[in-house]
Amino acid sequence: MDYISTHQIKPGDKVDLKSIETKSRGSFDDKDDAKAFTAKTNDAIRDLQYRMFVEGKQSLLVVLQAPDAAGKDGLIRKVLGQMNPQGCRTYPFKVPSKEEAAHDFLWRIHKAAPAKGKVSVFNRSHYEDVLVVRVEDLVPKKVWSKRYEIINHFEANLAAAGTRILKFYLHISPEEQLERFGKRLENPEKHWKLNTGDYAARKKWGDYRQAYEQAIEECSTDHAPWFVIPADHKWYRDASVAGIVHQTLKDMNPQMPPVDVDLDEVRALYERELAK
Incomplete structure (x- = not known):
């Protein structure tokens, strides 16, 4: 299954989240089939990420946005966090600190962009500044409405420097969200996530949906595409994102650097030490 073409929002597409399913099985027979695919794909992702790390010429930025309980943390734990932490780091963007708020809205974001050879995963991101600030009326429309263009220029700059960008909206239904809220109440280990x-x-579900629709429409580009991922089934969410990340890394085609030492000389040194 081609997860990229299935879930990518192409530049210029109109986005109507109400018409996009939240509960998909894809081509999987069942949950176990999907989990087996994810495990196998994670192995391939780790191999390609290692090659990218050693090559040191390209980088990958993964942006996660979603309503609460859609599974950003779970996706990181089960897929993105499976990469070697030496070359991959997750940045959870919460309410800006006093220092961050004293700068432009991209200041804290740019600092977290991946260096060459690295992967950055954004758990929430710069898109909060056209989502939460809009719905909660934290800044005037004349301010947030200009940010789409600023974001597009920012992402184009990253892409020009060798960063591939994948942006995922985890698409959950309000019914599934409420069910997960209930499960949090029943599980003491998840009580820390409870929030009135x-x-x-x-x-404000409808207001947030409209804000997401406009953000995705305005900012899905060829170099920084948005993907709307059905997230009511956690196993499909994980499998589809794993498939997209894997295919992207394959397309990046990272190469191991050429050997710049005399292998015969190194082998002779090794054997000499071994014989002592």
Whole structure:
């Protein structure tokens, strides 16, 4: 299955999230089939990420956006976090600190962009500044409405410097979200995630949906595409994102650098030490 073409929002496409399914099985027979695919694909991702790290010429940025309980943390744990942490780092963007708020909205974001050979995973991102600030009326429309163009220029700059960008919107239904909120209440290990603000945000579900639709429409480009991932089935969410990341790394085609030492000389030194 070609997960890229299935879930990518092409430049110029209109986005109607109500018409996009949240519950997909893809081509999988069942949950176990999907989990087996994800495990196998994770192995291939780790190999390609290692090659990219050693090559040191390209980088990958993965952006995750979603309503609460859609599974950003789970996706990181089960797929993206499976990469070698020596070359991969996750950045959770929360409410800006005092220092961050004193700068332009991309200041803290640019600092977290991946260096050559590295992968950065954004758990929430610069898109909060055209989502939350819009719906919660934190800044005037004349401010946030200009940010789409600024974001596009920022991402184009990263792409020109050798960074591939993948942006995922985890598309969950309000019914599934509420069910997961209930499971959090039943699980003491997840009580730290409980937040009354999550229920307040549900009252603005339609407003957030419109904000996401416009952000995706305005900022899905050839060099920084958005993907809308059905997220009601966690196993499909994980498998489809793994498939897209794997295919992207394959397309990047990282190469191991040529050997610049005399292998015969190194082997002779080794054997000499071994014989002592």
